[in-house]
C-alpha cells in the first residue's frame with residue numbers, strides 16, 4: 001500500500017513509499033479509502049520532531065471500504081471525515097468507528113478534510129466565550145487555518161468580529177469570512193476594543209496587545225504560539241481587562257465528541273453557512289510541495305491533497321470548493 005513516511009533525506013522530510021502494510025482493523029474499526037487530506041501547521045513541527053519513519057496524517061476524508069466487523073459506525077460506501085492521531089497520508093487506514101462523521105451529499109471530500117483540526121479548534125475556542133451574540137470578538141491570525149473558521153463561526157453566532165491579519169493584502173479574505181473590521185496591528189489604534197472574547201493562535205507580543213484590549217472579565221483563548229513566546233504581567237490586565245481569563249485550549253484527541261463536533265461543522269457547510277477557504281488542491285504525490293508552501297506562508301487557505309477513487313463513486317450534489325488558486 002502507498003503512503004507517506006518521514007525521512008529527513010527526502011524533500012520536506014517526507015517520502016512516498018509503496019511498501020506500507022495494509023490496515024489491520026480491530027473489530028470496532030472500519031477501513032477508510034482516503035480521498036482527501038489537509039495539511040495543518042503543527043504537522044510541519046511533527047514531521048521535524050519525528051524524522052524516522054513516522055506516518056503523518058490527521059485530517060482525512062474518504063469512503064468506507066470495509067465497515068467495522070462489530071457492526072458499529074458507518075456502513076460500507078459511506079462518505080466520512082475523521083480526525084486521526086497519525087497515518088492518514090496513505091491510501092487506506094483503519095479508523096475507530098465512533099470517531100467518524102458522515103458527510104452530507106453536498107459536502108465534498110476537499111471541504112470536509114479541512115474541518116477536523118482547524119474547524120473543531122475554532123469551534124471549541126469559541127465555545128469558551130459562552131454566548132457571543134452581540135459581543136465584540138477579536139480573532140488574530142484571521143486568515144490562517146483556524147482563524148478563518150473562528151471568524152466565520154463567531155460572525156455566524158452573532159458576534160461583531162474584528163479580524164487581525166498579517167498584511168493589508170489579507171484583509172479581503174477576512175471580510176469575505178464575515179469580519180466586520182480588519183486590522184493589521186493591535187497597538188496604537190485608538191478606539192479598538194474592548195473585546196469580550198479573544199481567539200489567539202499567534203502568541204508573541206500580539207497576545208500581550210490583545211490582553212490589553214480585553215473587556216472587564218473578558219476571556220482570551222490561546223490555542224497556538226506561531227509568533228513565539230509572550231511576556232505578560234498583571235499590568236496588562238489593568239488596562240481594562242480586570243479579572244479577565246486566559247485559557248490554554250487543546251482541541252482534543254479523536255473521540256466520540258470529535259465526531260459530534262465534526263457532524264455539526266459538516267451540516268453548517270452543507271447549509272452554506274460555513275465555507276472552508278481552500279487555497280490549494282493538488283494530487284497527493286505533491287504533498288512535499290504543499291508542505292513547503294505552507295512553511296513559506298504562501299497559501300491563502302487550507303492545502304488539500306487528493307487521492308483517486310478506489311472504486312466508482314456517486315458524485316451527485318457536490319459543490320465546488322472555494323478556491324483562491326488551483327494548482
Ligand SMILES: NC(=O)c1ccc[n+]([C@@H]2O[C@H](COP(=O)([O-])OP(=O)(O)OC[C@H]3O[C@@H](n4cnc5c(N)ncnc54)[C@H](OP(=O)(O)O)[C@@H]3O)[C@@H](O)[C@H]2O)c1
Nearest residue numbers: 041042141144145146166201223224225226227250251297
Ligand atoms: N491547541 C490546539 O489544539 C491547536 C489546534 C490547531 C492549531 N494550533 C496551533 O495554532 C497555530 C495556528 O495554526 P493554523 O493551523 O491556523 O496555522 P496557519 O494556517 O499556518 O495560520 C497561521 C496564521 O498566523 C499567521 N502567522 C504565521 N506566522 C506568523 C508569525 N510568525 N507572526 C505572526 N503571525 C503569523 C499567518 O499569517 P499569514 O496568513 O500571513 O501566513 C496565519 O494567519 C499554530 O501554532 C498551531 O500549531 C493549536
